[in-house]
Amino acid sequence: MTIKLWNAWAVGEQITQSVLLDASDLALFAEASGHADPRFMPDYDPDGDGLSEAEAPSLYLLSLFSRVLSDALTGPGTHILSVSATFSGVLHRGETLRTTLTVTKVSSDRSLDLDFTLSGPQGQIGEGHLSVRGPSRCLPAARPA
Numbered sequence: 057m058t059i060k061l062w063n064a065w066a067v068g069e070q071i072t073q074s075v076l077l078d079a080s081d082l083a084l085f086a087e088a089s090g091h092a093d094p095r096f097m098p099d100y101d102p103d104g105d106g107l108s109e110a111e112a113p114s115l116y117l118l119s120l121f122s123r124v125l126s127d128a129l130t131g132p133g134t135h136i137l138s139v140s141a142t143f144s145g146v147l148h149r150g151e152t153l154r155t156t157l158t159v160t161k162v163s164s165d166r167s168l169d170l171d172f173t174l175s176g177p178q179g180q181i182g183e184g185h186l187s188v189r190g191p192s193r194c195l196p197a198a199r200p201a
Contacts, residue, residue: 062129062166062190071128071157071170075120077112077147085116112147117174117182124155129168129190137167137187143174145181152177157186166190 075081079099086092091113101109118141125134147153154175161169167189174182 059128061193062168063162065159065162065168067159067162069159071124071159072154073120073124073127074152074154075123076152077149079149081116082112082149085113085119089113089115091115109148111149112153114141114143114182117143117147117153120153120155121157121172121186124157125188128157129188133189133191135189137189139184139186141172141182141184143182145176145178147174147176147181160185166192 101107103109118139121136121139125136155172156175157170157172159168160171161167163169167187169185169187171185172183173180
């Protein structure tokens with residue numbers, strides 16, 4: 057992943073990242089959000105076949121933008137200003153989510169507008185638009201690219 061200050065991004069550039077949804081992700085999100093819907097618990101197995109059918113909550117999928125943005129716009133002060141999203145599918149435990157953000161506008165007030173798609177093994181599961189304000193200075197990435 058490329059790491060840049062907000063004003064180094066250009067319209068049309070993309071930021072992509074893939075994340076494997078594992079049991080610890082679901083458990084951590086449930087604990088942090090207080091959301092205990094059985095469908096989102098790591099051991100959810102309604103048919104009793106021994107295989108988890110746990111789903112990622114849509115809000116969890118949106119929370120991944122924070123990680124993608126903090127990796128790409130590394131520095132203190134990256135803030136999501138607005139989000140609009142539509143979901144058409146789900147992601148299950150053990151599947152990989154691919155997040156693709158496409159820069160649509162770069163403004164002089166440190167803000168970026170981005171369109172996004174979320175894809176799983178069966179194809180696109182979500183899309184939308186977000187606006188963010190990037191940090192005023194760049195710091196080294198905390199996570200390996």
